[in-house]
Amino acid sequence: xxxxxxxxxxxxxxxxxxxxxxxxxxxxxxxxxxxxxxxxxxxxxxxxxxxxxxxxxxxxxxxxxxxxxxxxxxxxxxxxxxxxxxxxxxxxxxxxxxxxxxxxxxxxxxxxxxxxxxxxxxxxxxxxxxxxxxxxxxxxxxxxxxxxxxxxxxxxxxxxxxxxxxxxxxxxxxxxxxxxxxxxxxxxxxxxxxxxxxxxxxxxxxxxxxxxxxxxxxxxxxxxxxxxxxxxxxxxxxxxxxxxxxxxxxxxxxxxxxxxxxxxxxxxxxxxxxxxxxxxxxxxxxxxxxxxxxxxxxxxxxxxxxxxxxxxxxxxxxxxxxxxxxxxxxxxxxxxxx
Amino acid sequence: xxxxxxxxxxxxxxxxxxxxxxxxxxxxxxxxxxxxxxxxxxxxxxxxxxxxxxxxxxxxxxxxxxxxxxxxxxxxxxxxxxxxxxxxxxxxxxxxxxxxxxxxxxxxxxxxxxxxxxxxxxxxxxxxxxxxxxxxxxxxxxxxxxxxxxxxxxxxxxxxxxxxxxxxxxxxxxxxxxxxxxxxxxxxxxxxxxxxxxxxxxxxxxxxxxxxxxxxxxxxxxxxxxxxxxxxxxxxxxxxxxxxxxxxxxxxxxxxxxxxxxxxxxxxxxxxxxxxxxxxxxxxxxxxxxxxxxxxxxxxxxxxxxxxxxxxxxxxxxxxxxxxxxxxxxxxxxxxxx
Numbered sequence: 001x002x003x004x005x006x007x008x009x010x011x012x013x014x015x016x017x018x019x020x021x022x023x024x025x026x027x028x029x030x031x032x033x034x035x036x037x038x039x040x041x042x043x044x045x046x047x048x049x050x051x052x053x054x055x056x057x058x059x060x061x062x063x064x065x066x067x068x069x070x071x072x073x074x075x076x077x078x079x080x081x082x083x084x085x086x087x088x089x090x091x092x093x094x095x096x097x098x099x100x101x102x103x104x105x106x107x108x109x110x111x112x113x114x115x116x117x118x119x120x121x122x123x124x125x126x127x128x129x130x131x132x133x134x135x136x137x138x139x140x141x142x143x144x145x146x147x148x149x150x151x152x153x154x155x156x157x158x159x160x161x162x163x164x165x166x167x168x169x170x171x172x173x174x175x176x177x178x179x180x181x182x183x184x185x186x187x188x189x190x191x192x193x194x195x196x197x198x199x200x201x202x203x204x205x206x207x208x209x210x211x212x213x214x215x216x217x218x219x220x221x222x223x224x225x226x227x228x229x230x231x232x233x234x235x236x237x238x239x240x241x242x243x244x245x246x247x248x249x250x251x252x253x254x255x256x257x258x259x260x261x262x263x264x265x266x267x268x269x270x271x272x273x274x275x276x277x278x279x280x281x282x283x284x285x286x287x288x289x290x291x292x293x294x295x296x297x298x299x300x301x302x303x304x305x306x307x308x309x310x311x312x313x314x315x316x317x318x319x320x321x322x323x324x325x326x327x328x329x330x331x332x333x334x335x336x337x338x
Numbered sequence: 339x340x341x342x343x344x345x346x347x348x349x350x351x352x353x354x355x356x357x358x359x360x361x362x363x364x365x366x367x368x369x370x371x372x373x374x375x376x377x378x379x380x381x382x383x384x385x386x387x388x389x390x391x392x393x394x395x396x397x398x399x400x401x402x403x404x405x406x407x408x409x410x411x412x413x414x415x416x417x418x419x420x421x422x423x424x425x426x427x428x429x430x431x432x433x434x435x436x437x438x439x440x441x442x443x444x445x446x447x448x449x450x451x452x453x454x455x456x457x458x459x460x461x462x463x464x465x466x467x468x469x470x471x472x473x474x475x476x477x478x479x480x481x482x483x484x485x486x487x488x489x490x491x492x493x494x495x496x497x498x499x500x501x502x503x504x505x506x507x508x509x510x511x512x513x514x515x516x517x518x519x520x521x522x523x524x525x526x527x528x529x530x531x532x533x534x535x536x537x538x539x540x541x542x543x544x545x546x547x548x549x550x551x552x553x554x555x556x557x558x559x560x561x562x563x564x565x566x567x568x569x570x571x572x573x574x575x576x577x578x579x580x581x582x583x584x585x586x587x588x589x590x591x592x593x594x595x596x597x598x599x600x601x602x603x604x605x606x607x608x609x610x611x612x613x614x615x616x617x618x619x620x621x622x623x624x625x626x627x628x629x630x631x632x633x634x635x636x637x638x639x640x641x642x643x644x645x646x647x648x649x650x651x652x653x654x655x656x657x658x659x660x661x662x663x664x665x666x667x668x669x670x671x672x673x674x675x676x
Contacts, residue, residue: 098512101451101505109447109501113439113494151489153504154511156451163447163501166491167439173492174436174626288512 002306008242009034015082017041017069017115018050018089019062022192022199023131023184025054027086027234032061034238041078043068043089046334049193053330069111076118079126084241087115088131090161093198094289097157108160116171116179128168128179129240132250134294136162136183143224144297147183147252155289165250172248180246182236184253185296189230189316190323194331202227202264207332208275209268210324215277218286221262226255226295229316232309239305246305254298256309264313271317340644346580347372353420355379355407355453356388356427357400360530360537361469361522363392365424365572370399372576379416381406381427384672387531391668407449414456417464422579425453426469428499431536432627435495446498454509454517466506466517467578470588472632474500474521481562482635485521485590493627503588510586518584520574522591523634527568527654528661532669540565540602545670546613547606548662553615556624559600564593564633567654570647577643584643592636594647602651609655 014031018024019040031038040062044050055062067074069089079085090108091097097104112130119126135158136151153159168179186200193199194207208215236253240246259267262277269275282290301307311319324331352369356362357378369376378400382388393400405412407427417423428446429435435442450468457464473496474489491497506517524538531537532545546553574591578584597605600615607613620628639645649657662669 101455102448105448105451110440110443113443117439148488150486152507154508156505156508159501159504159508162504163497166497166500167494169490170492170494170497 002239005238005242006034009036009238012036012083013039013081014084014086015039015041015078016086016088019064020044020051020054021049021088022054023187023230023233024086024088025191026189026230027088027237028055028062029058030234030238032058038062039078039082040064041067041069041089046337047196047198049199051191051331051334052336053327054191069115070106072114075115076122079115079118079123082123082126084127084129085115085119086129086237086241087112090131091157094135094155094157095285096198097155097160098285098289101156104156104160108157109163112164113167116167116177119177120171120175124175124177126177127241128177129237130165130168130179130181132165132181132183133158133161134183134185134252134296136165139291140294143293144254144295145252146297147250147300154291169248169250178244178247180240180248181250182240182253183250183296184228184233185255185294186225186227187230187233188227189320191230194324195333205265205268206320206324209272210321210328212275215265215275216280217261217265217277218280218282221265221279222260224258224260224293224295225264226258227313227316228253228255228309229311232311236301236307239307243305249304251301251304252296252298253301254296254309255313257313258295259313267314268317271314272321340577343576343580344372347374347576350374350421351377351419352422352424353377353379353416354424354426357402358382358389358392359387359426360392361525361568361571362424362426363529364527364568365426365575366393366400367396368572368576370396376400377416377420378402379405379407379427384675385534385536387537389529389669389672390674391665392529407453408444410452413453414460417453417456417461420461420464422465422467423453423457424467424575424579425450428469429495432473432493432495433623434536435493435498436623436627439494442494443498446495447501450502451505454505454515457515458509458513462513462515464515465579466515467575468503468506468517468519470503470519470521471496471499472521472523472590472634474503477629478632481631482592482633483590484635485588485638492629507586507588516582516585518578518586519588520578520591521588521634522566522571523593523632524563524565525568525571526565527658529568532662533671543603543606544658544662547610548659548666550613553603553613554618555599555603555615556618556620559603559617560598562596562598562631562633563602564596565602565651565654566591566593566647567649570649574639574645577645581643587642589639589642590634590636591639592634592647593651595651596633597651605651606655609652610659
């Protein structure tokens with residue numbers, strides 16, 4: 001990591017929403033190791049990536065609050081005094097957003113707006129980094145997709161994240177709140193949600209392979225995707241949080257090697273030392289909102305913040321499989337709720 | 339008007355939200371004259387364009403309901419049986435959206451979503467035409483602005499309208515609800531709100547000129563704008579409502595003659611037979627969200643639906659000034675509330 005970043009976080013008061021989730025908990029571990037004073041906020045909503053096991057290694061070195069980002073008054077109090085806010089709390093399931101668009105609206109659109117309003121009035125100097133998504137681009141007009149690509153989301157989740165992201169740009173432009181947004185592609189790695197496919201498709205694949213089950217791949221598996229390993233995503237957030245050049249900007253993340261889902265599955269099988277997959281037809285509800293092939297151009301963040309993905313897909317998958325072989329009891333079910 | 343359009347509305351059940359407002363009431367008059375069975379829905383929210391005088395000529399030929407589009411259950415009942423829904427209800431003030439972003443979110447983002455959800459479950463064949471705005475483009479990257487221009491809104495109103503519009507596209511793509519969106523530029527003409535500048539800047543100009551007061555123009559008046567006369571806007575809505583080619587699409591409207599605000603003011607003075615204006619500095623809150631010069635390319639709707647603006651600016655301003663000279667008591671205040 002760049003030394004200006006490692007120095008930046010020493011003693012900084014940092015809040016992470018969605019802090020017990022996949023990215024939030026990994027980011028929290030980085031922040032703790034960099035010497036930040038970390039507050040994790042999470043609603044622990046069922047079926048999301050929130051999992052107390054995610055913060056097992058750092059439990060004694062962070063403060064946690066079970067608060068929903070939709071709770072405006074609670075969030076107003078929590079933003080006070082924070083120097084950097086990583087706003088990662090989100091509803092991430094595309095299908096859930098179609099079944100219940102209002103919950104998605106409240107979490108992905110209204111809650112970020114209210115967090116920014118809280119900053120505007122209570123803490124306008126707080127740096128806010130929003131976790132956006134490639135989903136806002138919809139089905140690509142061209143590949144790779146850069147930040148000049150039109151936004152034409154194909155599902156409610158994409159529409160709401162698009163709005164949620166744009167509040168950040170305008171709260172910087174109008175009020176000077178130093179906010180920015182990272183458009184994540186497929187993030188994978190230790191602590192991702194594997195019990196269901198709400199967060200990623202690759203989570204359940206890893207669970208199936210560790211369990212010795214056959215992987216089910218939708219369609220012909222020819223769709224291309226780029227994947228970013230969790231450590232690279234955390235580095236992007238840390239860089240954006242530490243840099244004034246990020247203010248008011250949106251940045252694509254990306255992966256080094258676009259790969260078809262079929263090749264990805266084969267690589268996973270190879271890395272795991274065995275397994276199998278079969279192609280199954282696309283379920284109708286997924287097909288209606290599928291975006292086909294997608295991979296991004298991350299030139300802007302490379303030039304502006306010096307970020308690029310560093311962990312190869314093979315290495316990332318190896319670390320991921322090893323993690324879940326070791327920690328399966330913590331991730332196979334949500335028995336921790338009982 | 340094209341004959342396929344005039345025939346289309348005979349006996350059709352049509353709902354207009356914001357039906358007592360500027361565009362809604364003019365559109366309602368067209369619909370009544372075309373033989374449609376018209377239901378007007380309006381919340382009569384204070385300081386908006388809603389005004390019972392707007393429907394004076396057609397009061398006995400329409401049904402009206404005082405319902406807020408944010409009232410989900412009421413709207414669910416009202417959509418049933420409607421064949422065409424013109425969804426014009428909106429919060430249109432850019433400054434109000436910055437002062438109270440949540441009300442703007444509820445009206446411009448959540449309410450259109452809930453109307454579409456109501457159609458999805460109760461009336462999926464209903465045609466829905468949404469009134470969007472050029473505000474979603476923000477400060478233009480190039481002129482004239484076509485529909486391929488990136489959306490980068492500069493105020494909360496623009497973000498929420500952007501989301502509100504995109505639900506329409508995806509409800510058509512995913513559920514087949516025949517929805518579409520018109521991106522209005524500056525609409526002007528009889529029945530526009532003149533008591534304040536929440537709806538247009540030109541409304542208060544007309545009031546000032548009719549009152550013999552000096553017009554106050556922000557900045558140097560060099561910003562270019564295109565204006566669409568209300569009758570042309572109504573025709574665009576009627577065409578979109580009657581055409582399957584509009585489904586799932588977004589269309590810019592526009593004016594025939596981009597004009598600087600200074601020249602527009604001079605033309606207004608000329609048409610009115612006298613008056614004066616002076617330049618005043620931009621208020622800070624307006625300057626922060628100003629978009630500079632804007633005019634649109636409306637080639638897409640011209641090619642797809644055969645629409646183009648037909649009323650010249652001079653003629654439109656003449657009709658507008660004449661209307662307010664005749665009807666000033668009905669528009670100068672909102673005494674009708676008492």
